[in-house]
Amino acid sequence: MLKGxxxxxxxxxxxxxxGSLVLATIFLFQEGDLDMPLKLNGTTIEVIDFPTKIAIFFVCFGYAAFVYGIYLFKQILELFSQRIIFDDRIILNFNKIGKCFLATTLLTAIPVFILEIISENRTSNINFTSGGFDSILFTVGLSLFFMVLSEVFKIAKTIKEENELTV
Amino acid sequence: MPIIVNLDVMLAKRKMRSNELAEQIGITTANLSILKTGKAKAIRFSTLEAICEILDCQPGDIMEYIPEEKKL
Structure with missing residues (x-):
């Protein structure tokens, strides 16, 4: 069910x-005002200039890191379905997922934040939210959770091996 | 690991085969092999007791502590 x-x-x-890569490529070769406003992580962009292009580039990388994280999670579920639990691949994938989600957060949040600061007409406010699924704190927490999970699995693997080698 | 298992020496002294010992202790030959080759991470007191009883020896006769050489 979950795997599906x-x-x-x-x-x-x-x-x-x-779709994002196609749109990003179009925007990267565009200059000046946009016909339709583009929203980059909640920030409305109306003019395409060099910093905006860099931000789009980073956001695309962040998105790619997120998709890679989902791919790794899919691999973990496949291994779980084969009853492979305390394995090096699982430990490595959990750690990689954490890093991917952290990279996604940083690659999407920082360029957009900088873009907001340097833009002449600041349209959005700085939001400090303590929770919610869309907050930076949540995604950073999720990344750290996956990294901790990787460490937990590493410890569990060692204990399992020791238990198996107890005569 | 600095703990060396000399079970094969004791088996030779008692002229007993590994599978005989395994059978008498009630463990598999694979587990006894793990113990003999020094791959075991731990040994249960019950197993140790059974080995000592069957081979008529002390735990020190089948185990030895040799400190590892310190790496420079």
Whole structure:
């Protein structure tokens, strides 16, 4: 059930990233005012200049890191379904997922934040939110959770091996 | 690991085969092999007791502590 849901989500993300790359390429070769306003992580962009292009570039990388994280999670679920639990691949993938989600947060949040600061007409306010699924704190927390999970699995693997080698 | 298992020496002294010992202790030959080759991470007191009883020896006769050489 979960595996099927993650597979579907991954498939939708693949479509999303292809669409984003096509749009990003169009925006990278565009200069000046946009016909339709673009929203980059909640920030409305109306003029395409060099900093905006860099921000789009970083956000695309962040999105790619997120999709890679989902792909790794899908791999973990496949290993779980084969009853492979305390394995080096699982430990490595959990750690990689944490790093990917952290990279996604940093690659999307920092360029957009800088863009907001340097833009002449600041349209959005700085939001400090303590919770919610869209906050930076939540995604950073999620990344750290995956990294901790990787460490927990590493410890569990050692204990399991020691238990198996107890005569 | 600085703990060396000399079970094979004791088995040779008692002229007993590994599978015989495994059978008498009630463990698999694979587990006894793990113990003999020094791959074991731990040994249960019950297993140690059984080995000592069957081989008529002390735990020190089948185990030895040799400190590891300090790396420079």
């Amino acid at each position: 849901f993650v597979s579907l989500f991954f498939f939708l993300q693949i479509i999303g990233i292809i």
